[in-house]
Amino acid sequence: MRTCLAFLVFACCVGVEAHIGSPNVFFDGKAGGYPVRAVICPPQVVPGLAQITVRVQGGPVQRITVLPVFWRAGRVGSPPPDDAKLVRGETNLYSAALWLMKPGAYSVELTIEGYRGKGTLVVPVNSMATNTRPMPRGFGILLSALGMVLFLGGLRIAGAAFGESRLEPGALPTKRDRWRGRAAMALAAGVFSLMIFGGRKWWEFEDANYRNNALYKPLSVSAQVRSERDQHILTIKVDTSEHHGHWTPLIPDHGKMMHLFLIRDEEPVAFAHLHPVRRSGAEFEVPLPPLPSGSYHVYADVTHEDGFSETLTAIANIPSASLEMKKLWLGNSAEPICSVEVAQRLATNLFLPPDPDDSWQMVGAGTASSQNGNQRSEDAGRRISEAGGGYKLIWENPGAVVENLDASLRFKLVSADGTAALIEPYMGMLGHAVVRRQDDDVFAHVNPVGTFSTAAQEFFVRGKPLERSTLNGQPGLLTVEPPSVEPDLHRSHTNSVGVTGEISFPYAFPAPGTYRIWIQTKSQGRILTGVFDTAVAAAK
Amino acid sequence: MTQIFPAHAEKLSRSVYVAVAGLACLPIGLLWDISHHSTIGRDTFWTPAHILIQLGGIVPAFLFASVALKTTFRGTPEERGTSVSFWGLRAPLGVWVTIWGAVAMMTSAPFDDWWHNRYGLDVKIVSPPHAVLGLGMFAVAMGVLLFVFSAQNRASSGNRTRGGLICALAVGVLIALWADFTTEFTWPNLQHGSFFYRVACTPFPLLLVLAARASKVRAGAIIAAATYTLIYIGMILVLPLFPAQPKLAPIYHPMDHMVPPAFPLLLIAPALAIDVIVGLFGRASKSASQRQPFVDTQVLRPRWWEDWLLALVFAAVYLGIIFLVQWPFSAFLLSDAADNRFFARSGHWPYFAQPGDWMNSFWDLKEDPITFPGMALNFVRAFISARIGLWLGSYLLRLKR
Secondary structure, three states: OOOOOOOOOOOOOOOOOOOEOOOOEEEEEEEOOEEEEEEEEOOOOOOEEEEEEEEEOOOOEEEEEEEEEEOOOOHHHOOOOEEOEEOOOOOOEEEEEEEEOOOEEEEEEEEEEEOOEEEEEEEEEEEOEOOOOOOOHHHHHHHHHHHHHHHHHHHHHHHHHHHOOOOOOOOOOOHHHHHHHHHHHHHHHHHHHHHHHHHHHHHHHHHHHHHHHHEOOOOEEEEEEEEEOOEEEEEEEEEOHHHOOOOOOEEOEOOEOOEEEEEEOOOOOEEEEEOOEEEEOOEEEEEOOOOOOEEEEEEEEEEEOOOOEEEEEEEEEEOOOOHHHHHHHHOOOOOOOEEHHHHHHHHHHOOOOOOOOOEEEEOOOOOOOHHHHOOEOOOOOOEEEEEEOOEEEEEOOOOOEEOOOOOOEEEEEEOOOOOEOEEEOEOOEOOEEEEEEOOOOOEEEEEOOEOOOHHHHHHHHHOOOOOOOOOOOOOOOOOOOOOOOOOOHHHOOOOOOOEEOEEEEOOOOOOOEEEEEEEEEEEOOEEEEEEEEEEEEOOO | OOOOOOOOOEOOOHHHHHHHHHHHHHHHHHHHHHHHHHHOOOOOOOOHHHHHHHHHHHHHHHHHHHHHHHHHHHOOHHHHHOOEEEOOEEEOHHHHHHHHHHHHHHHHHHHHHHHHHHHOOOOOOOOHHHHHHHHHHHHHHHHHHHHHHHHHHHEOHHHHHHHHHHHHHHHHHHHHHHHHHOHHHOOHHHOOOHHHHHHHOOOHHHHHHHHHHHOOOOOHHHHHHHHHHHHHHHHHHHHHHOEOOOOOEOOOOOOOEOOOOOOOOOOHHHHHHHHHHHHHHHOOOHHHHHHOOOOOHHHOOOOHHHHHHHHHHHHHHHHHHHHHHHHHHHHHHOOHHHOOOOOOOOOOOOOOOOOOHHHHOOOOOOOOOOOHHHHHHHHHHHHHHHHHHHHHHHHHHHOOO
């Protein structure tokens, strides 16, 4: 029962979850004929309220509805949709709040009705408890003060109950009555103290129960490197013992079971975006390019069969590669070349071949680095990063960045001669961005369509698990009808030969600090990576 | 020099009726709120059920605050003479207990809201902030009870029966309030397990014995039990008349009307036995009336061992009857025969419950079976509960302020 909303503070869009420290879900795309930009702030506790804002471009709309769909119950188990309300003073910005009642994967189904007919889009959202903030000090003082009033008032009532209350009307209390009242107060003090002690124990029990059973904890992952036939192979093993060995199998996102990012902070800095293959239930393997030896932060983006996506983390110690292996991977080039052709060449020579979409980058090989990536061009307000092969990535809007404000990262790819380069699809997208705060508290993998897993989106649009899915036999799982207006699932994916111009990533930095952004795209069959640093200011 | 006023000289004031009516808002509002959460799910501070619950605290609190202000600053000598002192202010004891309860309810509101933001909106009734709220509600109710009983005890002989009736009704409202809080532990599905009898033996005997001992009517326990039963049956019949549907996902159990509460416990059966025993032995022994011939027989002090013996009898009678009655009745409530508007079999399950055989079967038969040691412990619980009920009843009978 909710007793009061007097101090209502909405769970507000900061916290720690998948990705990491960047819980808000951004969508930039189309719903039917309507260009839409949507932001979903999932709650930090479950059950809790998700805040949804939708901006519709290109003209007025009549109605926008939002509907939460839980993965297990499907649309059949959803309530009637809610109307999003037009934000006061705005012409095309709508907002709504939805309760997410269960932990797990939800989707928010947005339906837009207007002069272009009806358009629907489905945005997957993770529902999980992440809140670990303690009680604010001022609030604690207020509660303590009220508690003290109750304690002292209770003592006085006990004294009156056994002192005066049974006297005849008008009679004065005798000395004996007064002493009886005082004894009652002393006894009440003991009883109340016991009640407070018991309440504290109960609270501690509930808190421990929340931390152990409700709070989201990513599965622990080990990342071990072994050498086989002179090749370094990274094994990612998910420890499922905390979940009693239960591991919901994965579904491919952008065609890959896992997107693995390796980041080395120390000089020489290095970055790799790899795609391991599954060896057994929760064990994955990937061949390592000849990265500089040292300690690496490992981030593994995965999407489960139930539509839940998460980022698993580990630390990997990568040894130095042999000279032969470096020569094999780099060939005659001074910088890594990541392309299908190179991958095919490697496949004929390596025990475990790399994925054609694997890419890597390191400083000191004549490629992009954080230093030269941050060199400002003559055109103030832009920043340019070497992306490899003479290509340059230009950050079009690098101005002052403030936390939780729409940053909408926009980049332009230019070739060595300074002309706009043709951008080709890279794993179905025009680009991939990886955002990481220097202290490792924030990590996000962003696509031009947003920050969600497209595999999870596909799961909810399809409305039922894949054939042969382990979920099919589970009790309570409903086969559900897909949305009445089929959303354009792959509108955001591109399979065209390419476009020239900009790529943009809808995002808002969740907290102030120093961030590094890796932008990956593809041109003439070559995967290109640019690096940018930026400082995000705190909101005033 | 303080003047001593003659007892039994007062009429029942209007405040007594208003306070009891306000108090009744609490269990009714809670049942409505539980139904709202089970049917619709989504709520705000301003749902009718929440407003009714708040009224249950606000009406007695404001009423009694005005009594306290009047007694302190503009009270007649008679009014001041029937009050107790509290931090320099004066009012009857029940007034201060109710105001204390209202402050506790107010305290629980921001605490509960913080709790929801810290741990999530709770889907269970029992949580620490709800315990503070419940404590406040019970204090409000106890305050009303003290106020009503002191009015009964000061009432003129012509008004004493009416006062006793009001007192028994107030205890019945308190029983309903306690039943609301123990809803999760008293479902028919649990009534073939030991835990149910543990819950049933703790507060209910206390309240029934209290009603029988302290209210100046012959059938105090029966009136109290009937009040509780009628509140529940009324809600079972009325709530499903209102169309409603869930507004939160996931919905596993679709519905188109407000769900009713589960059928109440048959407390009326042990209440009947308790009233009979009190009528025969509990009011005053012959020896006591010989010792104090001119005192109201109900206020006579029994010998020290008489109430202990009486508590043993009450415990045995209560546990025996509740076991004999609820055991077959719970089986009936889970059967097809109870699948109707009155008994509302399975009608109380919420939208988020996944339908299944569990709804109409007994739970925990292996994990929590009825055992002799378990029932012996339940007997001890019922005995302690009944003994406290007798003690509290005796206290209330002597309450004058």
